[in-house]
Amino acid sequence: MSEHESPRPLSVAVLGGGTVGSAVVRMLTEHAEELQARIGAPVEVTGVAVRDASKVREGIPSSLITTDAESLAASGADIVVELIGGIEQARSLILAAMAAGSSVVTANKALMAEDAATLYAAAADNGVDLSFEAAVAGAIPLIRPMRESLAGDRVTKVLGIVNGSTNYMLTKMDEEGVEYSDVFDEAMALGFLEADPTLDIGGHDAAAKAAILAQLAFHTSVTIEDVHCEGIASVTADDVRAAKDMGFVIKLLAVAERVDDGIIVRVHPTMLPRSHPLAAVRGSFNAVFVEAEAAGELMFYGRGAGGFPTASAVMGDLVTAARHRVTGGRGPGESIHGGLPVLDIGHARTRYYVNLDVADRPGVLASIAAAFAENGVSIQVVRQDGHGADAGLIVRTHMASDADLSRTVERLHELDTVREVLGVMRVEGEAGE
Secondary structure: OOOOOOOOOOEEEEEEHHHHHHHHHHHHOHHHHHHHHHHOOEEEEEEEEOOOOOOOOOOHHHHHHEOOHHHHOOOOOOOEEEEEOOOOHHHHHHHHHHOOOOOOEEEOOHHHHHHHHHHHHHHHHHHEEEEEEHHHOOOOOOOOHHHHHOOOOOEEEEEEEOOOHHHHHHHHHHHOOOOHHHHHHHHOOOOOOOOOOHHHHHHHHHHHHHHHHHHHHOOOOOHHHOOOOOOOOOOOHHHHHHHHHHHHHEEEEEEEEEOOOEEEEEEEEEEEEOOOHHHHHHOOOEEEEEEEEEOOEEEEEEOOHHHHHHHHHHHOOOOOOHHHHHHHOOOOOOOOOOOOOOOOOOOOOOEEEEEEOOOOOOOHHHHHHHHHHHOOOOOOEEEEEOOHHHHHEEEOOOOOOOOHHHHHHHHHHEEEEEEEEEEEEEEEOOOOO
8 A cells, every 4th residue: 555545444343233332333433533543544334233123223323234143243344343242142153253354352251251262262263353351340441451461470369349230239238228139129120230130149240250350360261160159149238237347348259369279260249348449349330459479459440331331442442453454463362371270169268257146045155166166267256246035146267268167157057056157258358367
């Protein structure tokens, strides 16, 4: 191309015309001149695949709408943006796009958590980019720093609030003292939860994101099947109140950590000291806290969902992929040289909160202390909650393995001095051992 010849327009096909897809098309259209200056070539949307072509979609001209996603994916566009979600159709469309020579930008956390290896291999075989910034934590620039900025460092631990719906619910419980059932009904009415709410409240959405973060942090193949997952349905107003009394707040955390023998990836409700940076993340916001040997502690914070916030992350990937088309560069591929074993939750070591309904008679504390000691779990704090027939004990432990704590809870269930084990929760973020 001569210096006076206009650069060839880059074609973009969008699979999915929902909230995020519409926002992406609007941004491509409204910011066309600025994007051309950043990329070095104009960008043109060649089609938007939808399931229902009769539906009016703000920001998408009807001339771009098609229901033939297969043909659009395989059209040979420079960049294909996959926003339909799910596993099988999305995987087939992405593979077809790559086979046709298209770079792919996706927001599909479920697919990246289940079968990233297949997509990476196809991208490498076809010499195209695979980008997925929008798959975790919406607008927050997180994937690129993990893949590139920290590539020369050694990440030791990642803690993340990566599901805004559950964070909204736990924030309401903390600030207003309401029961889980009441805040669940409110979140459903406001449309904060997925059509299948168990994806959010069961921790499965966060588990998919945890798998992706663990892959990047530890350069190891991790799928959602490797993630220990617990949801928030068991969190009670009493747990929230007890946490507050002790100076803690409850969050649903995604945790990926390097230990001596491998890595552990887990999602579960967690008590955090209110002094911890993640404790201040309220409402539907997301945040990820990264610990690395050289960089130290880093936190990434922002909106984790929504049309334009997620579209912002998609657009960042799209611009980078488009620049590579102009300059001939390539984005990073799969990095699994770490090859670390993924260990089960029993190997995890943390502190614990245990809430017990106990009999009001002499010897109760001694029998409970013995149950902890027999299983190698050291008690840090014991606090009485209530009096007489309503007596309860709240125990906080020192560091212990998950396996030892599980045996302790089994033993507590056997004691005639313990009427019920009301709650067990992990505690993160305290200084010390």
